[in-house]
Structures are given as C-alpha cells and as structure tokens.
Amino acid sequence: xxxxxxxxxxxxxxxxxxxxxxxxxxxxxxxxxxxxxxxxxxxxxxxxxxxxxxxxxxxxxxxxxxxxxxxxxxxxxxxxxxxxxxxxxxxxxxxxxxxxxxxxxxxxxxxxxxxxxxxxxxxxxxxxxxxxxxxxxxxxxxxxxxxxxxxxxxxxxxxxxxxxxxxxxxxxxxxxxxxxxxxxxxxxxxxxxxxxxxxxxxxxxxxxxxxxxxxxxxxxxxxxxxxxxxxxxxxxxxxxxxxxxxxxxxxxxxxxxxxxxxxxxxxxxxxxxxxxxxxxxxxxxxxxxxxxxxxxxxxxxxxxxxxxxxxxxxxxxxxxxxxxxxxxxxxxxxxx
Amino acid sequence: xxxxxxxxxxxxxxxxxxxxxxxxxxxxxxxxxxxxxxxxxxxxxxxxxxxxxxxxxxxxxxxxxxxxxxxxxxxxxxxxxxxxxxxxxxxxxxxxxxxxxxxxxxxxxxxxxxxxxxxxxxxxxxxxxxxxxxxxxxxxxxxxxxxxxxxxxxxxxxxxxxxxxxxxxxxxxxxxxxxxxxxxxxxxxxxxxxxxxxxxxxxxxxxxxxxxxxxxxxxxxxxxxxxxxxxxxxxxxxxxxxxxxxxxxxxxxxxxxxxxxxxxxxxxxxxxxxxxxxxxxxxxxxxxxxxxxxxxxxxxxxxxxxxxxxxxxxxxxxxxxxxxxxxxxxxxxxxxxxxxxxxxxxxxxxxxxxxxxxxxxxxxxxxxxxxxxxxxxxxxxxxxxxxxxxxxxxxxxxxxxxxxxxxxxxxxxxxxxxxxxxxxxxxxxxxxxxxxxxxxxxxxxxxxxxxxxxxxxxxxxx
Numbered sequence: 045x046x047x048x049x050x051x052x053x054x055x056x057x058x059x060x061x062x063x064x065x066x067x068x069x070x071x072x073x074x075x076x077x078x079x080x081x082x083x084x085x086x087x088x089x090x091x092x093x094x095x096x097x098x099x100x101x102x103x104x105x106x107x108x109x110x111x112x113x114x115x116x117x118x119x120x121x122x123x124x125x126x127x128x129x130x131x132x133x134x135x136x137x138x139x140x141x142x143x144x145x146x147x148x149x150x151x152x153x154x155x156x157x158x159x160x161x162x163x164x165x166x167x168x169x170x171x172x173x174x175x176x177x178x179x180x181x182x183x184x185x186x187x188x189x190x191x192x193x194x195x196x197x198x199x200x201x202x203x204x205x206x207x208x209x210x211x212x213x214x215x216x217x218x219x220x221x222x223x224x225x226x227x228x229x230x231x232x233x234x235x236x237x238x239x240x241x242x243x244x245x246x247x248x249x250x251x252x253x254x255x256x257x258x259x260x261x262x263x264x265x266x267x268x269x270x271x272x273x274x275x276x277x278x279x280x281x282x283x284x285x286x287x288x289x290x291x292x293x294x295x296x297x298x299x300x301x302x303x304x305x306x307x308x309x310x311x312x313x314x315x316x317x318x319x320x321x322x323x324x325x326x327x328x329x330x331x332x333x334x335x336x337x338x339x340x341x342x343x344x345x346x347x348x349x350x351x352x353x354x355x356x357x358x359x360x361x362x363x364x365x366x367x368x369x370x371x372x373x374x375x376x377x378x379x380x
Numbered sequence: 381x382x383x384x385x386x387x388x389x390x391x392x393x394x395x396x397x398x399x400x401x402x403x404x405x406x407x408x409x410x411x412x413x414x415x416x417x418x419x420x421x422x423x424x425x426x427x428x429x430x431x432x433x434x435x436x437x438x439x440x441x442x443x444x445x446x447x448x449x450x451x452x453x454x455x456x457x458x459x460x461x462x463x464x465x466x467x468x469x470x471x472x473x474x475x476x477x478x479x480x481x482x483x484x485x486x487x488x489x490x491x492x493x494x495x496x497x498x499x500x501x502x503x504x505x506x507x508x509x510x511x512x513x514x515x516x517x518x519x520x521x522x523x524x525x526x527x528x529x530x531x532x533x534x535x536x537x538x539x540x541x542x543x544x545x546x547x548x549x550x551x552x553x554x555x556x557x558x559x560x561x562x563x564x565x566x567x568x569x570x571x572x573x574x575x576x577x578x579x580x581x582x583x584x585x586x587x588x589x590x591x592x593x594x595x596x597x598x599x600x601x602x603x604x605x606x607x608x609x610x611x612x613x614x615x616x617x618x619x620x621x622x623x624x625x626x627x628x629x630x631x632x633x634x635x636x637x638x639x640x641x642x643x644x645x646x647x648x649x650x651x652x653x654x655x656x657x658x659x660x661x662x663x664x665x666x667x668x669x670x671x672x673x674x675x676x677x678x679x680x681x682x683x684x685x686x687x688x689x690x691x692x693x694x695x696x697x698x699x700x701x702x703x704x705x706x707x708x709x710x711x712x713x714x715x716x717x718x719x720x721x722x723x724x725x726x727x728x729x730x731x732x733x734x735x736x737x738x739x740x741x742x743x744x745x746x747x748x749x750x751x752x753x754x755x756x757x758x759x760x761x762x763x764x765x766x767x768x769x770x771x772x773x774x775x776x777x778x779x780x781x782x783x784x785x786x787x788x789x790x791x792x793x794x795x796x797x798x799x800x801x802x803x804x805x806x807x808x809x810x811x812x813x814x815x816x817x818x819x820x821x822x823x824x825x826x827x828x829x830x831x832x833x834x835x836x837x838x839x840x841x842x
Contacts, residue, residue, distance in 0.1 A: 126464060
C-alpha cells in the first residue's frame with residue numbers, strides 16, 4: 045500500500061468522493077422522478093398514468109442511491125452521520141414520511157379500488173412535495189453550517205422552494221424525453237417555467253455559501269483560484285442558455301432534440317454540485333469536522349472499498365440494462 | 381416519557397412495520413420463481429395466472445418494505461448515534477455490503493420482473509425474477525449477520541471505547557448467525573405459505589374454482605406442512621444456542637427466577653418483576669429442564685443471577701419476553717395443525733382442494749397473517765430479550781440514544797404511527813380487493829413472450 049501513501053489520508057478522500065457521487069446520482073435520478081410527482085396537479089388523469097409509467101420501472105433503484113449515500117455517510121463517517129442527522133431531525137422525519145407516502149402510492153393508485161385512485165394520486169403529489177421541500181430545506185441548513193437561527197431557517201425555506209422547482213424542471217425535461225403529443229407539449233411549458241427556480245436557486249446558494257464562511261470566500265475569490273474556477277459559473281450560464289434554446293425548439297414533428305433539455309439539466313446539476321463540493325471540502329460537518337477526523341478505521345474502510353470496486357461497476361452495468369430495456373417513449377405499465 | 385423510551389418505541393414501531401414486508405418478499409420471490417419455472421417447463425397458463433396474481437402482492441409488499449427500510453437507515457443516525465460511534469467499524473461494512481450486493485440488485489431487476497414480461501426474452505424475465513429473489517435473500521443475510529453480531533459479538537477489540545474488527549470471518553460467522561438466519565428464512569417461508577393458502581382459501585370461499593387458485597392453494601398448504609416441522613426443530617436449536625450465549629434471555633422466556641433443576645415448562649403465568657416471582661403458574665413439571673438440558677434434573681439459569689449486588693438489573697424485562705415467546709410457539713403449533721390437516725385431507729383419496737371441509741377454509745383466512753404474528757412475537761422475544769444491551773456486553777441502549785428533545789421524538793412517533801396504521805389497513809384491504817377481483821375473472825390470458833427480433837420491432841427506435 046506504500047505506493048498509495050497513507051491510507052488514513054486517501055481512504056477518507058476516496059469515500060468522500062464515492063459519497064459525493066452517490067448524492068449527485070441520487071439528486072439527478074430521484075430528482076427527476078420526484079419532480080414528476082411535484083408536477084402531478086398540473087396534469088389530467090390520463091396524463092398522470094403516463095407520467096407514472098415513465099418513472100415506474102426506475103424509481104425504486106433511483107431511491108436506492110439515497111440509501112447508498114446515507115449508508116456511506118453512516119459507515120465511512122459515523123460521527124458526522126450522527127451530528128448531521130440529529131441536527132436535521134425534523135426535516136429528515138418529514139422527508140421520510142414523504143418518501144413513504146409517494147413510494148406506496150405508486151402501487152396503491154393502480155391496485156386499490158378505482159374510487160380511491162384520486163386519493164392516492166393526491167398522496168403521491170403530497171409525498172413528492174414533502175420530500176423535495178425537506179431536501180431543499182436540509183441543503184439550506186447545511187450551507188448555513190447547520191446553525192439554528194431565524195436567519196438560517198428563512199434561508200432554508202428559500203432553498204426548499206428552489207430545489208423543489210429545480211426538481212420539477214428536471215422532471216419536466218424527463219417527460220419531454222419520455223412522452224409525446226399533448227403531455228410533451230405541456231412538459232415543455234413546465235420546463236420553461238422551472239428554469240427561473242434553477243437560476244435563482246443556484247444564485248442564492250452561490251452567493252450565500254462564501255458569505256457564511258470566510259474560509260469558503262477565500263477558496264473562491266483569492267488569486268489565482270478565482271481564474272481557475274471561473275469556468276464553473278461561466279459554464280453554468282452557458283448551460284442555462286442552451287437549455288432555454290433547446291426548449292424553444294420543442295415540441296417538433298420529428299422529435300429532434302427531445303433528449304437535449306434533460307442532458308443540459310443534468311449538466312447543470314453536476315456543475316452546481318461540483319461547486320458545492322469544492323466549497324465544503326475537506327469538511328463533512330461544515331466548519332466543524334473534516335472527513336479525515338470523522339472517518340472510520342482504515343481497515344473497515346478498506347474492506348468496503350474492495351467490495352465497492354467489484355460491485356459498483358456491476359450496479360452501473362445492470363442499471364444501464366434496465367434503462368435500455370425501458371428505453372424509448374413510455375408505454376402503459378403492464379404485468380403481462 | 382423520556383427520550384430513551386420514546387426512541388425505543390419509535391424504532392421498535394418502525395422495525396416491526398418494516399419486517400412484515402421483507403418477511404413476505406424474501407420467500408415470495410422464490411415462490412414466484414417456482415411459478416415461473418413451472419410455467420416454462422409445462423407451458424400451462426395456470427402457473428402464469430398464479431404468477432401474475434402474486435407478483436402484484438410482491439410489488440406492493442416490496443414498495444412497503446423499501447420505504448420503511450429507508451426510514452430505518454436514517455433512524456440509526458437520528459435516534460441512535462451512539463450505535464455507529466461505538467460499533468460503526470463493524471456495523472458499517474456489513475450495512476455497506478447489504479446495500480451494494482442486495483439493494484441495487486433487487487431494486488433494478490424488480491422493474492424488469494414486474495413490467496418486462498412482454499419486453500424482454502423469457503429467459504431474461506426468469507433471470508430477473510431469480511435475481512430479485514436472490515437479492516432479497518442476500519439482504520436478509522447481511523442484516524441478520526449484523527443483528528446476530530449484536531447478540532453474540534466476537535472478532536473485535538475495544539480501543540478507547542470504540543470497537544475495531546480483528547477477524548471478519550469471526551464477525552460474519554458469529555455463534556448465533558447460522559441459527560438466526562435459518563430460523564428467519566423458514567419464518568419467511570411459513571409466512572408466505574400461509575399468506576398464499578389464506579388468500580387462496582378466501583377465493584375458494586367466494587366460489588373461485590379456477591386452476592390458478594387450485595395450484596396456489598396446494599402450493600401454500602404443502603409448503604406450510606413441509607416447513608413447519610423443520611422450523612420447530614430449528615427453533616429448538618436456536619433456543620439452545622441462546623441458552624449458551626444469552627442465558628438471561630432464556631431465563632426470561634421460561635419465567636425462571638432461581639437457577640435450579642427440575643424447572644417446569646410454564647404454559648401460563650403472570651411474571652412480577654417487583655416481587656421477583658410468578659403469579660398463577662400453570663406448568664408441565666420438569667419439562668423446561670428436559671427441553672433445555674435433555675434431562676429432568678437439568679439445571680436452568682435463573683433471572684436472579686443477573687442482578688448485581690448493588691441492585692442493577694442486567695436481565696431483560698420479563699413479562700414481554702415471556703409472553704412474546706408463548707405467542708410465537710402457540711402460533712407455530714396452530715400452523716402445524718392446520719397445514720398437516722389440510723395436506724392430509726387433500727392427499728386422502730387424492731381429493732385435492734375438494735377434500736378440505738368449508739370450516740377449515742374459514743380457519744385458513746385469518747391464518748393468512750399467522751406468519752406475521754409469529755415473526756413479530758419471535759423478534760420481540762429475541763430483541764427485548766437482549767435488553768438492557770444494544771450490543772450484548774459492549775453497549776447499552778441507554779448509552780446509544782440521541783440527545784434529541786423528547787417532544788420531537790414524541791411528535792414524529794405520533795406521525796409515524798398514524799401513517800403505519802393507515803398503510804397497514806390499506807395494504808390488507810387491497811390484498812382482499814385484489815383477491816376478490818381475481819375471483820371475478822380479472823386475470824387476463826398471458827401474451828406470449830416475444831422473441832428478440834419482435835422486441836426490436838415493438839420498441840420505437842430512438
């Protein structure tokens with residue numbers, strides 16, 4: 045192991061990386077299916093069936109990335125796991141109740157007697173909304189260093205709304221890719237309406253993060269960092285413009301460019317996440333606990349890493365298989 | 381109530397709600413694979429009818445299991461931060477392996493298993509069914525390794541109050557793991573056997589005489605009849621293992637206060653921890669000694685050995701353990717009676733389902749949920765039986781609890797309980813609704829699985 049240097053250094057770094065990737069994959073994947081749920085009230089009953097059909101085969105695996113992310117936090121940084129989750133006790137509980145409601149509503153809305161379907165549709169929306177809002181709230185609290193003051197609450201309320209709008213935007217982009225005709229037309233309108241939330245949300249977090257912490261301020265605005273990092277906000281701006289342009293060309297008779305909005309939305313999520321990761325590194329609990337202080341014993345991390353190296357490519361492989369099997373425009377979900 | 385008790389109730393409620401659904405999906409996955417393989421081998425549509433009905437139950441149960449499982453992964457941190465801080469080096473890798481080798485496998489292939497029948501070749505659909513069943517079983521394996529390690533920890537050393545692994549082999553194959561794992565797998569098999577038999581009986585009572593309901597009725601009854609004697613034998617071995625490693629738990633199960641020989645098997649008693657004795661005892665003389673030590677004058681450990689000189693109680697609360705154990709065993713014997721009688725009547729003169737009298741069908745319907753009762757009672761026995769320890773001899777429950785204000789825990793507990801009550805009644809209601817719908821001939825004929833070329837045409841090109 046000498047060639048890799050000190051395991052107490054590179055193992056926590058590797059695991060922070062793995063956890064970051066899991067969170068990012070989660071936010072993109074569950075982001076679009078949560079967003080589809082948030083958009084439910086704007087759709088007709090027939091459209092709702094098609095919206096669920098577009099995410100039905102995937103949502104379960106999408107949510108597993110949250111379990112992996114929280115699992116990695118739990119196993120790799122156990123002290124941080126306790127600190128963060130006890131600080132976020134109430135929003136976590138609200139998110140969990142939201143996840144429970146929407147997860148079971150998927151099944152109940154088609155299996156319960158028909159008169160109950162409207163109720164389960166409503167619960168699916170409420171659950172998706174609770175989950176999105178509470179995740180945005182947690183993001184805001186985390187950016188504010190997990191402090192509990194009136195100001196941090198207000199800020200977290202704002203990020204709650206922005207993240208929900210961002211999710212509904214990427215959800216609309218997914219629908220553009222997976223649906224046709226009237227629903228696709230509506231989805232384009234929804235996506236256009238969602239861009240403002242994404243831009244304001246990105247802006248709010250980008251401005252607030254360096255103002256809260258002088259350390260983060262220096263990381264961004266010192267020379268030469270400011271020049272090295274300049275491409276990040278510039279690229280984000282370009283992505284917003286490209287996204288807007290691609291939406292204006294849709295829908296069209298040949299369905300050309302129907303995948304583009306989703307691709308640009310993913311790119312925006314990645315850029316935003318990259319910025320946040322850069323700001324907070326090396327802290328896992330903002331300004332209090334670094335990944336190196338919070339890490340588990342190297343021998344425990346090593347045994348997980350060995351498994352992860354073997355298993356994660358396999359997960360990637362069969363996830364790709366599932367998306368390939370259900371590729372193309374969404375069709376009615378049937379058990380036969 | 382204080383934060384500790386509220387947190388325990390909250391986690392207990394959550395894990396009780398959660399275990400109901402994996403208990404079904406673990407074995408139901410394999411039963412579905414059996415249906416699918418029988419269909420592949422015989423081409424007979426009745427196996428596909430059975431598959432299609434029970435795969436809906438699987439999908440619903442799986443969703444319930446996933447969402448309540450996610451809740452638990454968070455509650456480790458929100459309610460029990462001391463657990464991961466102390467034994468995170470052991471529990472962490474085990475949980476990580478569960479997520480990596482099981483959760484993704486089952487979640488990804490579930491989509492293909494549920495909705496892929498006419499989209500993928502038949503072999504891939506069968507493979508997806510196998511991988512989902514395999515994934516649920518792997519998930520059970522890892523979590524039971526961790527749970528068993530909390531009962532019989534080994535393969536670690538404590539440094540500055542934190543556990544460090546010394547032998548992963550010893551941790552994984554800890555003394556109670558093989559017994560607990562097999563006991564739980566059999567419990568899952570029995571839960572599913574009686575669930576299938578119960579709902580097939582319900583359909584039978586509504587006048588359904590289809591081939592689909594006949595095969596599931598037989599599958600359920602024979603499966604139950606075959607598994608229950610194995611389970612009773614396995615449960616006995618598990619009890620002997622517990623006697624060796626956690627004698628205080630066995631003492632509570634038997635309601636035995638003093639270490640002594642010729643201990644009776646108590647059929648009924650009201651354990652009184654204040655007076656440290658039992659009221660209204662009804663028992664079979666010497667029987668507990670015979671079961672635990674295989675001789676009438678065998679010495680059985682007593683609860684009073686687990687009270688320190690300054691009065692600290694290091695044994696579990698007696699009454700809940702004592703009663704949970706009796707409910708589990710009683711349910712087991714009811715299962716034995718019903719499944720053997722049902723199997724005997726179906727085999728006699730080869731009369732099949734017609735050989736079973738109507739009153740027995742009426743008994744089978746409530747017994748559909750007997751597996752849940754026995755599984756919960758069994759888990760209460762073993763988990764409450766571990767108290768006051770969270771990890772036996774290493775960490776107490778009290779040391780691990782989060783410093784969260786009690787009203788927070790109380791409020792969220794109330795919300796969880798309300799939702800669990802709602803979901804449980806919706807779940808049971810929908811199961812009966814699906815069964816009633818199946819009686820009305822809702823089950824459509826299967827479409828033939830498509831060949832590779834046909835799929836290429838069916839799916840629009842991108």
